[in-house]
Amino acid sequence: MKLRRDIIKPPRLYFEDESEERHSNWLELLFDLIFVAAVSLLASNLNSNYSFTTFLQSIPLFFAIWWGWLGHTIYLSRFGVDDFMHRFYTMAQMIVVAIMAINTKDALGATGPEFAISYAILRFMLVAEYLRAGRIVPEARALTHHYSIGFGIAAGLWGVSAFTPAPWRFLLWGMAIVVDLLTPLTAGKIHQQFPLHPTHLPERFGLLTIILIGEAVVGIVFLIGTLGLTLETGITGLMGFIVAFSIWWGYFEEARGAEARVEEKGEEIGRYQLWLYAHFPLLLGIVATAMGVKHVISHGLGSVLSSSEVWLLCGSLALALTALSFIFLSSFNWHECVSRVLLYFRIPYYILIILVICTGFLGSILPGSLILGLLTLICVVKVILSLREPPEELMCDIY
Structure with missing residues (x-):
């Protein structure tokens, strides 16, 4: 009996090639959903206790989850091939992510060691992939060697932290996150020699973003289903939908965050990095805003939220909108037209972000539903402003 030829394929490099389209496959979409499950379990902490303390505690855990997804993506x-070996290896990673997700909810407490060891295993599996790619693709060995060392050290710190008592465990987590961040940032010109695929990565980011926005909408639907559809829940739920739609519009229509992007060399590499890393505050803001909207719905139309809860809701939305602005700016040639774009497009946009933040001052005066109404109105104005056709003299090159 002959085995199929596609059981094992060697890793290969994907360079910028307009003739070769790459799209996410079904296994990558399934992989996304496992990570979204981890995000949902982490967000349940914020749903139970909507406070700045819980939000700040969630940031390093959210970053670890996002960074784990980003590493694999x-x-x-750069090197992925859709063979059976990759599929089984990805399924194994999904099992590890599932274990990590289960331990996410109390990762700063009782399940911290389990979260750390599962995350360490996930990162070591990524290191193994880079080692294999470096062995089979020798021209990329400098890149894979650099990533293997950096990510391996960070994974080792995560592993050691599993056997380290708190609070020293969290110190090791912070060190591991710093090492992880510095690894790609210190690669210099090495990673520029092997650019990322111009269509595959933006599509992957777009899919993760729309899944999280969809999770926000589903959460609102389930909450209204639990409380019962009334005039109160219907009005606040509608406002939550409009806020979610405005973020979707801002990302896919206005900022065009999921469109093809070329990883330019030289100074323009900053645009690509701005686009990539701006997704972290964007996704964090989406999740925190969604939990805030659910908090308003559960309290009813006339209930006044605490000042800190209102500030967190306004700050979360402002964080998402600011990240969207960075993604928008990353699409333009900075040397030629960023000042013109700022003047025509962004100044009104930043005024709206300031208004979102200033809405927090009304938290002790207005009920939560009216606060959400004001934020919804600002989001509607933002969408309307994005419909403007720029004057011809302001047009400039974008990706």
């Missing part, structure tokens, strides 16, 4: 964008 970037590897596939």
Whole structure:
């Protein structure tokens, strides 16, 4: 009996090639959903206790989850092949992510060691992929060697932290996150020699973003289903939908965050990095805003939220909108037209962001539903402003 030829394929490099389209496959979409489950479990902490303390505690955990997803996604964008070995290896990673997700909810407490060891295993599996790619693709060995060392050290710190008592465990987590961040940032010109695929990675980011926005909408639907559809829940739920739609519009229509992007060399590499890393505050803001909207719905139309809850809701939305602005600016040639774009497009946009933040001052005066109404109105104005056709003299090159 002959085995199929596609059981094992060697890793290969994907360079910028307009003739070769790459799209996310079904396994990558399934992989996304496992990570979204981890995000949902982490967000349940914020749903139970909507406070700045819980929000700040969630940031390093959210970053670890996002960074784990990003590591696998970037590897596939450069070296991925869809063979049976990759599929089984990805399924194994999904099992590890599922274990990590289960331990996410109390990762700062009782399940911290389990979260750390599962995350360490996930990162070591990524290191193994880079080692294999470096062995089979010798021209990329400098890149894979650099990533293997950096990510391996960070994974080792996560592993050691599993056997370290708190609060020293969290110190090791912070060190591991710093090492993880510095690894790609210190790669210099090495990673520029092997650019990421111009269509695959933006599509992957777009899919993760729309899944999280969809999770926000589903959460509102389930909450209204639990409380019962009334005039109160219907009005606040509608406002939550409009806020979610405005973020969707801002990302896919206005900022065009999921469109093809070329990883330019030289100074313009900053645009690509701005686009990539701006997704972290964007996704964090989406999740925190969604929990805030649910908090308003559960309290009813006339209930006044605490000042800190209102500030967190306004700050979360402002964070998402600011990240969207960075993604928008990353699409333009900074040397030629960023000042013109700022003057025509962004100044009104930043005024709206300031208004979102200033809405927090009304938290002790207005009920939560009216606060959400004001934020919804600002989001509607933002969408309307995005419909403007720029004057011809302001047009400039974008991706």
